Amino acid sequence: MTEASAAPGRGVAESGLRRDVTVWGSYMWGYADVGADIYAALGLVIASAQGGAVAAFAFAGLVYIMIGLAYTELAATYPVAGGGQYFALRGLGDFWGFVAGSALLLDYTIDIALFAVASSGYINFFFPAASKITVSFGPFHEVAIVWCLEAVVLVILLILLNVKGMRESSLLNEVLGAIDIVSESTIIIIGFIFAWRPELLSFQWHQQLAHWNWRQFAYGASLAIISFVGLESISQAAQETRRPATIVPRTSISLILTVFFFATAFSSLSLGILPWQAFVGREGDPVAMLAHSIPYIGMVAGPFAAVLGATILLISANSGVMSASRLTFSMSRFHFISEWFDVVHPKYRTPARTIMIFSGIGILQIILAFLAGRDRALEILGNMYAFGASTGYLLVFIALIKLRFTDPFSPRPYKVPLNIQIHRKGMTYEFPVLAVIGTLGVSMILLMVVLTHEIGRIAGPSWIIACFIYYAIYRRKKKLPVFGALPHDWEGQQQQVLEDAEEFDLLERYRAALATRDRARIDAEQ
Amino acid sequence: MSPAVTMMLMAYVQPHTSTLGVIVAACFASAMITVMYWMFHVPHPVSADVARVRRSLDVTRLILVPTTGAPYSQRGVELACRLAEEQNASIVLVFVIEVPRTLPLGAPLENAEEEARRALEVGRQVVALHGLPVRSIIQRARTAGDGIIAAAADHRADLIVTGLASRGDHGHPGWGHTADTLLHRASCEVIFDRVPPDTAS
Numbered sequence: 222m223t224e225a226s227a228a229p230g231r232g233v234a235e236s237g238l239r240r241d242v243t244v245w246g247s248y249m250w251g252y253a254d255v256g257a258d259i260y261a262a263l264g265l266v267i268a269s270a271q272g273g274a275v276a277a278f279a280f281a282g283l284v285y286i287m288i289g290l291a292y293t294e295l296a297a298t299y300p301v302a303g304g305g306q307y308f309a310l311r312g313l314g315d316f317w318g319f320v321a322g323s324a325l326l327l328d329y330t331i332d333i334a335l336f337a338v339a340s341s342g343y344i345n346f347f348f349p350a351a352s353k354i355t356v357s358f359g360p361f362h363e364v365a366i367v368w369c370l371e372a373v374v375l376v377i378l379l380i381l382l383n384v385k386g387m388r389e390s391s392l393l394n395e396v397l398g399a400i401d402i403v404s405e406s407t408i409i410i411i412g413f414i415f416a417w418r419p420e421l422l423s424f425q426w427h428q429q430l431a432h433w434n435w436r437q438f439a440y441g442a443s444l445a446i447i448s449f450v451g452l453e454s455i456s457q458a459a460q461e462t463r464r465p466a467t468i469v470p471r472t473s474i475s476l477i478l479t480v481f482f483f484a485t486a487f488s489s490l491s492l493g494i495l496p497w498q499a500f501v502g503r504e505g506d507p508v509a510m511l512a513h514s515i516p517y518i519g520m521v522a523g524p525f526a527a528v529l530g531a532t533i534l535l536i537s538a539n540s541g542v543m544s545a546s547r548l549t550f551s552m553s554r555f556h557f558i559s560e561w562f563d564v565v566h567p568k569y570r571t572p573a574r575t576i577m578i579f580s581g582i583g584i585l586q587i588i589l590a591f592l593a594g595r596d597r598a599l600e601i602l603g604n605m606y607a608f609g610a611s612t613g614y615l616l617v618f619i620a621l622i623k624l625r626f627t628d629p630f631s632p633r634p635y636k637v638p639l640n641i642q643i644h645r646k647g648m649t650y651e652f653p654v655l656a657v658i659g660t661l662g663v664s665m666i667l668l669m670v671v672l673t674h675e676i677g678r679i680a681g682p683s684w685i686i687a688c689f690i691y692y693a694i695y696r697r698k699k700k701l702p703v704f705g706a707l708p709h710d711w712e713g714q715q716q717q718v719l720e721d722a723e724e725f726d727l728l729e730r731y732r733a734a735l736a737t738r739d740r741a742r743i744d745a746e747q
Numbered sequence: 748m749s750p751a752v753t754m755m756l757m758a759y760v761q762p763h764t765s766t767l768g769v770i771v772a773a774c775f776a777s778a779m780i781t782v783m784y785w786m787f788h789v790p791h792p793v794s795a796d797v798a799r800v801r802r803s804l805d806v807t808r809l810i811l812v813p814t815t816g817a818p819y820s821q822r823g824v825e826l827a828c829r830l831a832e833e834q835n836a837s838i839v840l841v842f843v844i845e846v847p848r849t850l851p852l853g854a855p856l857e858n859a860e861e862e863a864r865r866a867l868e869v870g871r872q873v874v875a876l877h878g879l880p881v882r883s884i885i886q887r888a889r890t891a892g893d894g895i896i897a898a899a900a901d902h903r904a905d906l907i908v909t910g911l912a913s914r915g916d917h918g919h920p921g922w923g924h925t926a927d928t929l930l931h932r933a934s935c936e937v938i939f940d941r942v943p944p945d946t947a948s
Binding site: 244415472478516 | 761762763764765767768769771772775776778779782783785786787789790792793794795797798799801802803805806808834903
């Protein structure tokens with residue numbers, strides 16, 4: 222027996238992560254990502270889908286809702302660190318768990334880099350000269366050195382915050398997120414009451430229908446879909462959330478609805494106040510421009526929107542630090558990467574090494590992106606973003622379908638709706654129709670990403686291949702199977718997780734279900 | 748930005764209130780408040796002891812219900828159904844024909860068998876109202892207690908639920924000896940439902 226297989230139960234029960242994330246904190250971990258995406262995506266989507274932007278957001282919202290519901294079920298059923306990587310591992314085995322983990326890790330490191338760069342860009346609204354200072358050296362031209370350094374400093378600050386402990390960084394999310402939600406809601410409500418012209422929205426929609434362009438619409442919809450990563454963050458924080466099986470379904474579903482409301486409201490408001498042409502060339506600060514156009518609050522809208530954008534983008538980068546570190550922590554526990562990452566800080570009880578290493582990769586991505594030139598940094602980072610998300614979510618959907626059959630005993634506080642009951646060998650299974658539709662939807666998005674994102678289709682697979690090479694070397698060195706799976710005591714772990722989470726009612730339900738299954742087996746043998 | 752677009756932009760910054768805009772704003776605000784209210788109203792936690800007690804019945808997958816056809820006995824069927832509903836447990840109805848020791852166990856007892864069929868049919872109808880899986884059996888034994896114990900063992904029952912007549916309730920065999928037998932010899936959980944004398948009929 223190998224060293225690893227001798228201790229298959231390691232991974233979740235002995236993690237030692239503190240449970241101090243509250244309802245609001247759990248919600249905010251997700252909102253941190255999704256809220257920031259609205260700031261970035263609104264202008265891009267309107268510029269691409271034009272008068273059809275509301276429809277593009279609605280289409281993206283449907284796929285987003287399906288992914289969100291899948292994550293809600295899985296995170297509530299398996300409230301452990303790891304998110305999509307853990308779900309793929311449970312459902313599909315070690316290798317696919319690793320693939321999902323490496324794809325999502327790509328997203329988190331980019332999440333750190335992208336939103337730190339964007340946040341410092343909003344800060345530069347007050348210091349416009351800073352982003353214009355460039356240097357050229359060797360083959361690199363117009364490197365925005367000050368902007369780059371600002372972004373790097375932000376990431377370093379976030380590393381320190383996260384190493385110190387969850388409560389501290391969760392508090393940052395909670396306070397800034399609350400300010401952002403109130404502010405966004407204020408813009409929407411005042412905008413609809415004092416500036417919105419339904420006839421303008423209707424006019425632009427009809428103009429779009431008259432000159433419909435599917436390619437533009439599809440590109441706009443694929444940009445709107447970037448906001449998927451928020452729910453992954455909630456599942457990442459599930460192991461540190463109090464009573465996760467109870468709280469996570471509420472925070473996830475609330476987040477799904479909030480994001481859907483904001484996305485459709487902002488796009489409807491934008492096209493009911495301004496012509497879509499106004500957003501072309503203003504993809505960097507669409508919300509600020511929109512707020513500026515609203516009567517009574519427009520006077521202070523520019524600086525206020527800049528502060529708002531900087532804060533929400535900063536907490537999104539913070540969420541990326543948290544999620545990347547916890548994902549790698551989980552991957553090391555399951556022998557996908559070295560156990561060296563598997564050490565909790567003796568004082569703060571946080572995975573300090575993983576926080577520093579993978580946030581460091583985020584810093585490296587920032588530097589590489591800026592080396593491509595001032596105007597290309599955000600574009601390059603954004604280009605790689607969709608590939609990791611699409612790959613990871615595809616595997617999560619497949620895992621959800623399989624787990625309905627391989628693990629029907631784990632209590633599911635929430636289930637994805639639209640199920641077909643299948644009776645087989647005395648057992649009742651629920652086949653999730655919505656997950657199949659979601660699988661097809663995400664497959665289409667992944668195909669679109671590969672066909673249209675020039676950098677993403679090269680850099681994304683390259684990242685996964687590089688991770689696989691490391692994984693293969695590490696597993697061979699440890700004499701572990703590369704494509705096979707280690708033995709896991711899932712049932713023991715599940716009981717330990719539920720007990721640790723103080724979800725005693727679910728724990729007893731799980732034990733009762735296992736006892737019933739065991740008795741049925743004995744009866745069948747007799 | 749082109750001059751034409753700038754002109755359009757300038758044209759749309761003037762205050763303008765539409766009824767539909769006010770309605771949409773009100774709907775948005777209401778929806779946000781509702782979502783937040785729902786999110787923060789988390790159910791109270793359940794302690795380990797409470798959960799253990801609450802879920803201890805979940806392992807009950809098969810409930811044996813002896814019936815005599817009397818009202819107090821059929822009330823036991825209803826009680827068993829309600830206990831079985833949450834975990835969708837199976838119900839096994841048993842009518843024990845007590846065969847005198849002067850007769851062989853297989854002796855024909857047509858009247859008793861007819862009574863058993865009627866009692867079991869009423870019981871099945873009660874269970875059917877709850878949509879639970881049900882079986883009914885006629886068990887022959889020297890005493891009711893022996894018959895119930897044997898049926899429970901044969902079907903690997905988790906629980907026996909039985910209605911008891913009050914002492915002095917005439918017209919049906921008393922359950923005193925049967926209750927004693929079940930209490931002392933049953934290898935599974937047993938619940939007696941004794942109906943007060945004034946409601947026994």
